[in-house]
Amino acid sequence: MASHATPGASRPTSVGDTTVLDPSRRAWLPGLAPGRHRRPAPGAPMAPPAQGLVRLSFASGQHAIVTGNGLVGREPLPDPGETFRHILAIPDVSRSLSKTHLEFGFDEGGLWVRDRWSANGSVLVTTTQAPLPLEAGRRYRAKIGSRVLLSTVEMGIERVDGSSTGSGRPPITR
Secondary structure, three states: OOOOOOOOOOOOEEEOOEEEEOOOOOOOOOOOOOOOOOOOOOOOOOOOOOOOOEEEEEOOOOEEEEOOOEEEEOOOOOOOOOOOOEEEEOOOOOOOOOOOOEEEEEEOOEEEEEEOOOOOOEEEEOOOOOOEEOOOOOEEEOOOOOEEEEOOEEEEEEEOOOOOOOOOOOOOOO
16 A cells, blocks of 8 residues: 655545554564564553444454453464553454454544554455555554454444444455
8 A cells, every 4th residue: 555645744644534544654663574563562542432432343243342452363462562451362263364463542533453464464444435455554543333354354343332333234255
């Protein structure tokens, strides 16, 4: 995916209704290969977004109400020095889901997601734009009603009361 900001820009940019956060920042520390993802502990606030509590739901029937940052994968494991409030291990017999596939968190704008250099990628799906492949290491705004495809595993983003789960359509496949 091409960068949507001029070098040195620090303001979020918008692609359709999906905000790409910090598009000009390097996704890794100098000297580390892009396949490595060591970073300092995230500084995201631990409070839920203004729109209320968020539930991440999976086609397997698993779900989690999230109130802070976290990791999703087959066997998610933080890097040394990282701290997460939620570690969501999702069974995947096909092994298309990476051990640590996706990171999520909250900031003043709501929920964001970031692919953690997964082998099979992540795609953000909304009701108002074409599916957007996530560039590893970049944060993307994930609004209520959106879905994230973690390879072949679907993650829905809902309000806890379930009142805004998207269009009510069947699960997305790719």
